[in-house]
Amino acid sequence: MNRSDELIIADRARLLGPNVPTFYDDPIHLIKGDGVWVWDVNGRKYLDCYNNVPHVGHCHAKVVDAISRQAATLNTHTRYLHEGIVRYVEKLTNTFDDHLSTAIMTCTGSEANDIALRMCETITGKCGVIATDHTYHGNTTAVAKLSRTNAPKTGDCSNVRHVPAPDSYRPLGGESGIAHARAFAEEVQRSIDELENTEHGFSALIVCPYFVNEGFPNLHNQFLELTEKVVRKAGGLIIADEVQPGFGRLGSHMWGHQRAGIQPDIVTLGKPMGNGHPVGGVVTSMDIMTAFRDSFRYFNTFGGNPVSCAAAEAVLEVLDEEALMKQALDVGNYARSGLKELALEHECIGDVRGSGMLFGAEIVLDRHTKQPATAYTKSLVNELRNEGILLNFLGIHSNTLKIRPNLQFTCEHADILLNSLDKILKRLKPHP
């Protein structure tokens, strides 16, 4: 680590306080980004296989141009009329099923989920929420409660119930497929019953429809449909948190819930929406929107401002013009095939999963016992970083390589990643 990095680390501790997270044992000091590449302060280049915020590529010229032009023209709020927000929300809602026809624009995915919970409370008159035990939905007081792995030490979380995250490699009840789906739906039913026996009652299930933080398990295509029925029967609502799988990342569908075959009442959006510009959103039906807007005179100063809308609209246009969803599908298939080939040589690759530009592999000490190689996975990620490849790990056992590049990633980039991974897997062996 050079002197300037040490200074920044010391300044962060002094000015930002303790426990401000960084990636890697040896944090990276980035100063430039372009497409799928980023550069550190020493001029070293890294292949970014992880960051989903610059969805259509780091510093994409069209998005930068849209932001720069609008920032130089006008940036105000939605209490004046402006074409930007209606043009964007029209384009956005056109990518959803008909009933999801209205939107609120926010600045973050956290703000979006915070609104979604209140929408459900407005409709059901109840406030009990179910989430999985390995998820994360954001950082506001109301939303931070939903995370069990990252639970706040302060505050009342009695309105939240957690169900075991689906794990296709080690399925609930021991069996994959529809039995797994049934076991998950039963867990949701159990939590509904518990909440209904409290003052909170059952309001909503909030779920990432591709279970990304849970390790993007390879689930039966009707997996969530059974759960959807259970929720509906209990009079609850479904919030699909599309912050990670949305905007075409999965390649097969624009939205994760479309792939999962469910009809959420509310969809929440964040990170990739403005390619890094702070934009989030909530998409829902007119009935739910009306109920919410009757109960809360919601206004968000920066939400839906002309610059945010210009950034978000440019992202949708680039997705379309550059056919990036198709690219995500093709390159994702190619990269997963490559990982499966590596698995023929490397015993520690226990399971290769994913779709489009969201894929990875579960790293194990033993394929028979499926014992997670958690410490080894962390070493791999740090070694890859040292080789110039940025990715990360996550999942129930923190042993799943999470590969989530932006949509400019090509087969040539996948080859660079696969070659580096192969090299490191040959050099660095798991140590039980």
Add this chain to the structure above:
Amino acid sequence: MNRSDELIIADRARLLGPNVPTFYDDPIHLIKGDGVWVWDVNGRKYLDCYNNVPHVGHCHAKVVDAISRQAATLNTHTRYLHEGIVRYVEKLTNTFDDHLSTAIMTCTGSEANDIALRMCETITGKCGVIATDHTYHGNTTAVAKLSRTNAPKTGDCSNVRHVPAPDSYRPLGGESGIAHARAFAEEVQRSIDELENTEHGFSALIVCPYFVNEGFPNLHNQFLELTEKVVRKAGGLIIADEVQPGFGRLGSHMWGHQRAGIQPDIVTLGKPMGNGHPVGGVVTSMDIMTAFRDSFRYFNTFGGNPVSCAAAEAVLEVLDEEALMKQALDVGNYARSGLKELALEHECIGDVRGSGMLFGAEIVLDRHTKQPATAYTKSLVNELRNEGILLNFLGIHSNTLKIRPNLQFTCEHADILLNSLDKILKRLKPHP
């Protein structure tokens, strides 16, 4: 209203839902901004005497340039090292008293207040909050509760108590000065006692130190000091919401709490911080920051990203380079003098108040009874809009002209405003 405006209004109703607020009986369709001026779609120019978000001027070249350059270079998050955030937080905290030495960067003032409430809960172990009955602190689930005039119809607000907003024109107990301050402190004490008799206990007082939404009353210079003592004695914390008075707007001081002579534990920032770019922040002591970061593993994807920091840093630089705080003081004094001259002629101007670029006048039907001319004030604001002057009204009786231009406002601009106001006051008389 032209056809394109009608279409946007219809599209807003269809795509954004009902009750999405606009300003004025006849909403304005803005397409361009520059300095203190904005233009509508028909090319008509308006003097913006209201919008505080473009703090250093609409589309200020230095801020636009900072955003454009950084957006084209790199925009990522704080899990990588970057100099932008530490350089900005250093500059920012240098404008505060020594104990306010650390910061969290967020995307909105709402997120900032949401964090501030949790900081207080972490320190006190309690969650009861006191706010005034005519304030607004933001839109998250936890923060929206603090507003009584805009109270949510859903959700539990039992941890919030409201004290009567200070009103220097009609002071509590009938007497202005220190007696008013004592009466306010007594109301706070009463609320503390109430909260301490609930399961919530008393955690914090959150207050805009210039009571902007309350109508920026002209208070005794020790007004908040008595209340500060009451809060400290009860073991509570003080959150100063500087979203409106901060960043030099008052002319006399960089921060409203400095003018009020109190030492808040936590300061929250929003709207003007990035001149329209979505940036907010929380400034506090290392002890409180450490307690919070121990209890919440807080991370905000967009918070403190390089582009946000570049925008926010440019704002601080422009404030300094163009000596805008001094300008706010001088022009504010000039404009208030002008309003006082108008009051010699126009009986309906009951009280002229304010400091720097935050001033206005209370409009009454009768100076003796001080009966608020609420409907007339609204008519004035709409007439001013038709004359090309943008401002608004607020306060306990919704009869206070709120004049809050950006800091590029000069005495020439003040003259335009004063002349238009004079003309309309001559033409349009109050109708009781």
